Amino acid sequence: MKIVVLVKEVPDTYGDRKLDLQTGLADRAASETVLDEISERALEVALAYADSHADTEVVVLSMSPESAAATVRKGLAMGAAAAVQVVDEALLGADLGLTAEVLAAALRRIGFDLVIAGNQSTDGSGGVLPAMIAEHLDVPNATSLNSVEIADAEVRGERATDHGTMQVTASMPAVISITEALPDARFPNFKGIMAAKKKPFETLSLADLDIDAETTEASRSIVISLGEKPPRTAGTKIVDEGDAGERLAEYLVQNRLA
Amino acid sequence: MTDYSADSILVLLDVTPSGALSKSAAGLLGAAAEVGTPVALIVAAAGEGEQQAQDAAALGATHVIVAEHAAAGTELTVPGADALAAAAELVRPDAILVSNSIEGREIAARYAARSRSGLAVDAVGVARDAEGVVARHSVYGGAYNVDSAVTWGAPVITVREGSIDARAEAKPASIERLEVAASGRKAAVTGALEEEVVASSRPDLRGAAKVVSGGRGLGSEDKFVLVDQLADVLGAAVGASRAAVDAGYVPQSHQVGQTGVSVSPQLYIALGISGAIQHRAGMQTAKTIVAINKDGDAPIFEIADFGIVGDLFTVVPQLIAALEARKA
Structure with missing residues (x-):
């Protein structure tokens, strides 16, 4: 079984995240970057399966700037057997459509029985790439899963929907995405970190994937204007002297909020 | 055959497990009415969808297409994408609006990938400029306002639930049935839905005032x-x-x-x-x-x-x- 896990480097949500007002791109220098927590959980699903099924190969795949290589390598340290990073200047500011095409092309090249992704990244939080990739690859999407059960020829799980949960089943090859309900990932240990240095790490360009980022055959989403909202400012702050509840009630009533 | 206005906005409406239009419908049709003529799309099994179509007209859909797909309700995402593709072919809209619900955005995702349309997700509003329909976004937790457009064709825009205050005026029901041929794309099979038990009469977190x-x-x-x-x-x-x-x-x-x-x-x-x-x-x-x-x-x-x-x-x-x- 070959499992490819899609991983993403994101700004650490415990810091302030910024957009560059000139380019409209995420300002990657403005905050610490980390391997997205939901990517780690997705990798954990694959590694947990590999722990009990010896004949399993886990590959991590990322489309990211060159600077993200160290973050992708963390996937190797956690236990993936190989890593593939798609790096190309022409991908700077790539929209969802181009990103999906690139990841689908990379997946075709790598080969897979199962693709596992997080349901939503913590930065873009679009929640659409797994379904887009599944469409390009003509495989089922079993997405937004709270639980995952991988069998020989199919993958099953409980899907979180907008109205409740339902069981979904997909025959493999398939693309699945998982929610935060799946377990936390393991930490890379020293042995894993050392072993990661010897594992295959392939870097692909758009030419390797035969993709033209500038093609006019596909319509692209572009940013046409961008503005920073003024930060909120603090209003009234009082220290409770025994009547704060009363005063808050009055404030809510005066502002027609109660 | 219906003649569709040149400024048609195709709006995919979610239907809840109990068969009602999702709460997002009013806002989606309200947003569509601000930038064009709202044409609602409802995906249903054969013979169903009549009541939802009436409700969509009451919420401002000038025209309602009920797309019948044999796998509606048993296959994940693909029937919705097939219906959207068939309806878009028919209506030739200026934009496609879909709820940014889990189901909605995945249908939008598959359709956009299939048609190679520009996709804008989690919009909090739509507007129209000289070039076409623009999606408004609020990103990084509301720290920035971003407007996006597409390089050509009709944008596919998913709209954040509860973000649109605009409402469209009720229209007389004009309903059409559309038989959708399955694309044959491989899909996951869905089982029975276990509805979330709502603890009380409290409002939903999403869209709550x-x-x-x-x-x-x-x-x-x-x-x-x-x-x-x-x-x-x-x-x-x-x-x-x-x-x-x-x-x-x-x-x-x-x-x-x-x-x-x-x-x-x-x-x-x-x-x-x-x-x-x-x-x-x-x-x-x-x-x-x-x-x-x-x-x-x-x-x-x-x-x-x-x-x-x-x-x-x-x-x-x-x-x-x-x-x-x-x-x-």
Whole structure:
């Protein structure tokens, strides 16, 4: 079984995240970057399966700037057997459509029985790439899963929907995405970190994937204007002297909020 | 054959498991009416969908297409994408609007990938300029406003639930049935839906006008009841910080923040929440923010319109009593 896990480097949500007002791109220098927590959980699903099924190969795949290589390598340290990073200047500011095409092309090249992704990244939080990739690859999407059960020829799980949960089943090859309900990932240990240095790490360009980022055959989403909202400012702050509840009630009533 | 206006906006409406139009329908049709002529699309099994089509007209759809797909309700995402493709071919719209619900955005995703259309997700509004329909976004927890457009063709735009206040005028029902041929794309098979048990008559967190949220400061699952009590007095939805969810006080579905639900209510009351950036990202677009916290240095006070430094276990019961006294 070959499992490819899609991983993403994101700004650490415990810091302030910024957009560059000139380019409209995420300002990657403005905050610490980390391997997205939901990517780690997705990798954990694959590694947990590999722990009990010896004949399993886990590959991590990322489309990211060159600077993200160290973050992708963390996937190797956690236990993936190989890593593939798609790096190309022409991908700077790539929209969802181009990103999906690139990841689908990379997946075709790598080969897979199962693709596992997080349901939503913590930065873009679009929640659409797994379904887009599944469409390009003509495989089922079993997405937004709270639980995952991988069998020989199919993958099953409980899907979180907008109205409740339902069981979904997909025959493999398939693309699945998982929610935060799946377990936390393991930490890379020293042995894993050392072993990661010897594992295959392939870097692909758009030419390797035969993709033209500038093609006019596909319509692209572009940013046409961008503005920073003024930060909120603090209003009234009082220290409770025994009547704060009363005063808050009055404030809510005066502002027609109660 | 119906003639569709040149400025048609195709709107895919979600249907709930009980067969009603999803609450997002009114906002989607309202947004569509602001930039063109709303044409609603409802995906249904053969012979179904009549009532939803009537309801869509009442919410402002000038025309309603009921797309019949043999696998509707048994296959995931693909039937919706097939229906959208068939309807778009028919209507040739200026834009396609879909709810940013899990189901909606995945249908939009498959359709956009198939048709190679430009996809804009999680819009909080739409507008029209000389070049076409523009999607408005609020990103990084509301810190930035971003407008996006597509390089050509009709944009596919998913719209954040509860973000649109505009409503369209009711229209006479003009309903058409469209038989959709299956694309044959491989799909996952769905089982029976287990509906989420709604604990009370409290409003949904998404789209709620008022939200009362509790954090680690509540101290335990039992004491979290105080959040519920205040919410009920105000008719508010119940939210929570990630810390409260991780501590097991409330289910994850109540989590407000970067990883969780983003809310923009009229009133947001944060009880015992310090206000980590992760949490603020999900609520700082609220019109009015009230915070009660023991720690006067908690970052939540930096964005609170009304902040109380004090013990929530004395302030909140007093607040509840005062509000109830005013009601009586």
